[in-house]
Amino acid sequence: MNATIKDVAREANVSIATVSRVLNNSAVVTDETKQRVLDAIKKTGYKPNALARSLKIQKTHTIGVVIPDISSTFYPEVVRGVEDVANMYDYNIFLCNTDQDENKEMNYIEILREKQIDGLIFMGNIIRDTIMEVFMSMKAPVVLAGTQDKELKLPNVNIDNKKAAYDAVKYLTSLGHKKIGMITGPKTDPIGGMLRLEGYKEALKKAKIRYKSELVVEGNFKVKQAYLSMLKLLEQKVDAVFAASDEMAVAAINAIFDSGLKVPDDIHVVGFDNTYLSYMFRPTITTIQQPAYDIGAISMRLMIKILSKKPIDELHVVLPHHLIIRESTGYEEEKK
Amino acid sequence: MNATIKDVAREANVSIATVSRVLNNSAVVTDETKQRVLDAIKKTGYKPNALARSLKIQKTHTIGVVIPDISSTFYPEVVRGVEDVANMYDYNIFLCNTDQDENKEMNYIEILREKQIDGLIFMGNIIRDTIMEVFMSMKAPVVLAGTQDKELKLPNVNIDNKKAAYDAVKYLTSLGHKKIGMITGPKTDPIGGMLRLEGYKEALKKAKIRYKSELVVEGNFKVKQAYLSMLKLLEQKVDAVFAASDEMAVAAINAIFDSGLKVPDDIHVVGFDNTYLSYMFRPTITTIQQPAYDIGAISMRLMIKILSKKPIDELHVVLPHHLIIRESTGYEEEKK
DNA sequence: TTGTAGGCGTTATCAG
DNA sequence: CTGATAACGCCTACAA
Numbered sequence: 010m011n012a013t014i015k016d017v018a019r020e021a022n023v024s025i026a027t028v029s030r031v032l033n034n035s036a037v038v039t040d041e042t043k044q045r046v047l048d049a050i051k052k053t054g055y056k057p058n059a060l061a062r063s064l065k066i067q068k069t070h071t072i073g074v075v076i077p078d079i080s081s082t083f084y085p086e087v088v089r090g091v092e093d094v095a096n097m098y099d100y101n102i103f104l105c106n107t108d109q110d111e112n113k114e115m116n117y118i119e120i121l122r123e124k125q126i127d128g129l130i131f132m133g134n135i136i137r138d139t140i141m142e143v144f145m146s147m148k149a150p151v152v153l154a155g156t157q158d159k160e161l162k163l164p165n166v167n168i169d170n171k172k173a174a175y176d177a178v179k180y181l182t183s184l185g186h187k188k189i190g191m192i193t194g195p196k197t198d199p200i201g202g203m204l205r206l207e208g209y210k211e212a213l214k215k216a217k218i219r220y221k222s223e224l225v226v227e228g229n230f231k232v233k234q235a236y237l238s239m240l241k242l243l244e245q246k247v248d249a250v251f252a253a254s255d256e257m258a259v260a261a262i263n264a265i266f267d268s269g270l271k272v273p274d275d276i277h278v279v280g281f282d283n284t285y286l287s288y289m290f291r292p293t294i295t296t297i298q299q300p301a302y303d304i305g306a307i308s309m310r311l312m313i314k315i316l317s318k319k320p321i322d323e324l325h326v327v328l329p330h331h332l333i334i335r336e337s338t339g340y341e342e343e344k345k
Numbered sequence: 346m347n348a349t350i351k352d353v354a355r356e357a358n359v360s361i362a363t364v365s366r367v368l369n370n371s372a373v374v375t376d377e378t379k380q381r382v383l384d385a386i387k388k389t390g391y392k393p394n395a396l397a398r399s400l401k402i403q404k405t406h407t408i409g410v411v412i413p414d415i416s417s418t419f420y421p422e423v424v425r426g427v428e429d430v431a432n433m434y435d436y437n438i439f440l441c442n443t444d445q446d447e448n449k450e451m452n453y454i455e456i457l458r459e460k461q462i463d464g465l466i467f468m469g470n471i472i473r474d475t476i477m478e479v480f481m482s483m484k485a486p487v488v489l490a491g492t493q494d495k496e497l498k499l500p501n502v503n504i505d506n507k508k509a510a511y512d513a514v515k516y517l518t519s520l521g522h523k524k525i526g527m528i529t530g531p532k533t534d535p536i537g538g539m540l541r542l543e544g545y546k547e548a549l550k551k552a553k554i555r556y557k558s559e560l561v562v563e564g565n566f567k568v569k570q571a572y573l574s575m576l577k578l579l580e581q582k583v584d585a586v587f588a589a590s591d592e593m594a595v596a597a598i599n600a601i602f603d604s605g606l607k608v609p610d611d612i613h614v615v616g617f618d619n620t621y622l623s624y625m626f627r628p629t630i631t632t633i634q635q636p637a638y639d640i641g642a643i644s645m646r647l648m649i650k651i652l653s654k655k656p657i658d659e660l661h662v663v664l665p666h667h668l669i670i671r672e673s674t675g676y677e678e679e680k681k
Numbered sequence: 682t683t684g685t686a687g688g689c690g691t692t693a694t695c696a697g
Numbered sequence: 698c699t700g701a702t703a704a705c706g707c708c709t710a711c712a713a
Contacts, residue, residue: 011484013706024684029708036709039682059459060400061706064689069396071460074440079415080425080638089416092442101456104410104440106428113432120437123395124407148347259625266627289595291602291627302416349690360700365692375698397690400705 012053021049032057063125072128072312073103073121075114082256082284083301084132087154090305091130098313100127109133111140118143128312130154130305134198136163150315154308155299156200157325164315166307166326170200173297173330174208174251175215177279180295180332181249182216184339186277189213190247192228192238192257201230201253205281209251228257235260243268248276249338255280255287258294262337273339283333292336300328348389357385368393399461408464408648409439409457411450418592418620419637420468423490426641427466434649436463445469447476454479464648466490466641470534472499486651490644491635492536493661500651502643502662506536509633509666510544510587511551513615516631516668517585518552520675522613525549526583528564528574528593537566537589541617545587564589568596575600584612585674591616591623594630598673609675619669628672636664 014032018025023042030036031046038046049055063069074091076084088104095102103126105117114133118140121129129151131144136158144151144163153165181189191209194201206225213220224245226238235257242250243265252258258280262272272278272292280287283298307326314321334340350368354361359378366372367382374382385391399405410427412420424440431438439462441453450469454476457465465487467480472494480487480499489501517525527545530537542561549556560581562574571593578586579601588594594616598608608614608628616623619634643662650657670676 014708015706025707026684026686026709027682030683033708037682042683056455056459058400058461058706059456060396060405060461061689062708064394064396064400064691064706065708067689071439078425079428080421085416085421088440089414089442092415092440096442101439101441101460103407103437104424104428105437106425106432119392120395123392124437125394125396263627286622286625289622289626291599351690361691362693362700362702363698366699369692371692373698378699394690397705398692400689400707401691401693403705 011058012055013058014055016053017046017049017055020053021045067125069125069127070099071101071103071124071126072130072309073105073117073124073126074130074132075105075107075117075121076132077109077134078106079104082286083155083282083299086301087132087305087308090302090307091154091309092305094306094309094313100309100313107133109135111137114140115143118147122147122149128152128316130308130312132156134194134200134202150312152308152312152315155301155304159199161325164311164321164324166304166311166328167200168299168304168328168330170204171208171211173281173299174205174253175212176208176330176332177281177295177297178209178212178251179215180334180338181251181277181279182212182218184249184277186249187218188224188246188248189218190224190226190242190245190250192226192235192242192250192252192261194227194253195229196227202227205253228253230254230257232256232260236264239264240268243270249278250276251279251281253281255282255284255294255296258296258337259286259290262290262292262294272337277338279338283331287333288335295335295338295340296333298331298333300330303328347394348391349394350391352389353382353385353391356389357381403461405461405463406435407437407439407460407462408466408645409441409453409460409462410466410468411441411443411453411457412468413445413470414442415440418622419491419590419618419635422637423468423641423644426638426643427490427645428641430642430645430649436645436649443469445471447473450476451479454483458483458485464488464652466644466648468492470530470536470538486648488644488648488651491637491640495535497661500647500657500660502640502647502664503536504635504640504664504666506540507544507547509617509635510541510589511548512544512666512668513617513631513633514545514548514587515551516670516674517587517613517615518548518554520585520613522585523554524560524581524583524585525554526560526562526578526581526586528562528571528578528586528588528597530563530589531565532563538563541589564593566590566593568592571596572600576604579604579606585614586612587615587617589617591618591620591630591632594632594673595622595626598626598628598630608673613674615674619667623669624671631671631674631676632669634667634669636666639664 280296575597616632
């Protein structure tokens, strides 16, 4: 059995209150008794029980992190960002993978509430109404990372996805391309399916290119689907493609390559996310950099602020994105 | 304020004991009162407080997962494995990134103990003596995933790293290569630095090739270092290279390529881990598949068994590895 | 400066 | 079958 505060008290010949005091230096204790307590702690090998403490003070210093899938490309970075900042402020994180499954999401949120998390950082492309309801009724604050709810009621940190897509496609038009295809995320996804598509359309409009629906195919962020999507676009004889993720861009390039064409010689490709795939893959891929780590870190920072009830200047943080130009659009990189 | 068991009791006109009973159906309760309680729960929106419960029953249904870095290639998969199984058995996981830093490791383990985790799954190339000491003195069981302690005191799940390296290099010798280089992990790493090197040596011996120390360079699993290491090996005019990780293999290939040579035409390369880099990268990379997901999943399964005090047939699980032959050693893959 | 005692929200042991 | 009540380990007025 682990030693408790009682054991320490007995050992040091003081009351448990005194022990508690030196533990939290919440009040002045004589140097002498303090030392006795410290000795007793060492002697008994006492470790405070965070459960009991949390129960009493109504804080767990724990936050829940709900993500689609830690084994995908984007999320590990953001979780790392969350965790680093959390650690900095002595918070621990519960990690939950949902696969964007509604039941799992619900279930986890329920459990996290029961475990009395102090806050929740949520990721996932879509915020369902049912989930939104729970969020609004929770006492623990919620921060959305890399997503947003329709009405922007919840604090969130994101990039400007529409503008980012706009920048990507604009670059393509600036290169003189007229027939630009796009592989989007699922239609139901407000970000990868909608905002980025809007950016694409706007860039076309700006370049006075008429939008054609047959040049847009819906992907699901998976390699296989994207590969097939690209095959369809090839039938349309596109001369450039904007994919809503790097993974889909890679799949697209492989499809192009396997069809006997070359990137960037015959077709230009732009991805999204700047996952390390985009620079490890050859040709290296022009892409939009989303600051994954920062999205996580800033989300957690925002959470800390909310938890400490500090005044918050802005509940919706928009982080900068960058277009990174690489070989897949014909840029010659200098060798290291 | 959240409703507590008391509120429910009052609402249903029963004692808190009865409420607790229906909550856990730990004893028979009349259907009628049961219904009253259920109604009261719904009405009050009561959620049990897991903290209080855990404090009482001395179990948190939470396990700590300590890993080097969730944003690296290998660990996300294994964490996913852990989490899936944990979820299956209603456990939650605390995620902790250590960067293999001793202080961080110590610190996290301390905190996890205070938070009363039921078990700990630990990853990291090296098990320091100081850490080992803590492990032995903890009441929560520890499982090592993808690592092992020198004396094999702790339960662990791994592949046979020596045999795996042996298989990789043997394949290279079977291809007729005589001058085979190796980029290892850090020397202090018992697995990536030692076991895999041993396997390399043994395969050479088996092929009656004399071991030359100048053909072995120490890497640190990072891209940059490996790139430079490969440059050194090129001076030795190796005709094949075995890298202790895929990332290092990719770096090696890039170095070879940037030096004006080609893979597999001029030099063959074998990696380790079968991260998705190895099949997304072109040329695709021959590698050893380590079942990352399974390592995580089985570790957690082992943990569950230990926690439920079931008889355990084997405390050291060895999972199968596979040599996956791809383009980097001259294999012509069929196109999808 | 230190000690006493009540309570955080549960579960579990007794009686009844 | 149900209700008091004592823990679980800690914090914190309130007293002394």
